[in-house]
Amino acid sequence: MIFQTPTELAAALPRPMRLAGLDLGEKTIGIAIGDPGHHVASPLTTIRRTKFTKDATELLRIVDERQIGGLVIGLPLNMDGSEGPRCQSVRQFARNLAPMRDLPIAFWDERMSTMAVTRTMIEADLSRAKRSKVVDQSAAAFILQGALDSLHRGR
Numbered sequence: 001m002i003f004q005t006p007t008e009l010a011a012a013l014p015r016p017m018r019l020a021g022l023d024l025g026e027k028t029i030g031i032a033i034g035d036p037g038h039h040v041a042s043p044l045t046t047i048r049r050t051k052f053t054k055d056a057t058e059l060l061r062i063v064d065e066r067q068i069g070g071l072v073i074g075l076p077l078n079m080d081g082s083e084g085p086r087c088q089s090v091r092q093f094a095r096n097l098a099p100m101r102d103l104p105i106a107f108w109d110e111r112m113s114t115m116a117v118t119r120t121m122i123e124a125d126l127s128r129a130k131r132s133k134v135v136d137q138s139a140a141a142f143i144l145q146g147a148l149d150s151l152h153r154g155r
Contacts, residue, residue, distance in 0.1 A: 002094055004148040009070050009106035010038060017069025021144025023110065023136050024073060024090050029055060030136025031056070032144045033066055038151050041144035042139035053107045056097055063103065071103060073108030074143040089123070108147040110139070 003009045009019070016036050023030035034040065044066075047058050062068070068147040073094055076086040094105050118135055 001102070002068075002098060002107075004106065006072055006106045006108060006151055009072070009104045010151055012104045013069045015069075019066060019070050019072055019144060019148070020066070020068045021147065022059075022071055022073045022142040023140040023143055024093055025049070025136060028136045029059065030138070030140035031059070032137060032141035034070065034144055038148050041042060041141040043134060043141045043149055046134075046136045052093070052096055056100055059097070060101055063101070069104070071105045072108050072144050072147040073098075073105060074140070075107040079110050079111065080095055106147070108143050110143045114138055139142075 001012065004010065006019075016038070018036055019038065020153070021032040021034070021041055023032075027049055029046045029049060031047065032041045033044045034042075045062070047055055049055050063071075071094075073090060075083075076092055078084050087123045094107070097103070098105065
């Protein structure tokens with residue numbers, strides 16, 4: 001089931017369960033995981049994209065392994081808030097994933113997430129090689145943390 005907000009997603013969880021954040025890129029899927037109390041997001045891993053079925057199978061393996069109850073997927077809105085082709089692609093990924101598993105999904109505005117994470121890594125003096133290994137999962141954590149923070153502001 002696809003929800004409009006993280007609050008609706010959290011309410012649909014059968015009990016307090018972890019959420020995962022996804023940063024869906026054209027070449028990779030960055031994955032982050034939150035704690036069961038929905039307070040902190042941490043980078044987890046990156047999946048190198050191939051074909052949808054293989055990518056989804058790997059993602060669902062991680063969902064099962066980590067006992068994840070729902071997904072927050074970054075929605076790459078344009079700077080003016082409109083949706084372009086990348087948003088359509090992300091929404092299609094969610095629609096294709098939904099029938100494979102009864103897993104609640106919500107979207108979160110991810111504008112500037114990769115840029116913000118990259119800037120922070122540069123300020124921390126991480127080499128380009130080290131940044132490239134973790135930028136997608138770190139962007140997923142940035143996305144998930146924004147959604148988790150919104151849950152607590154709404155309480």
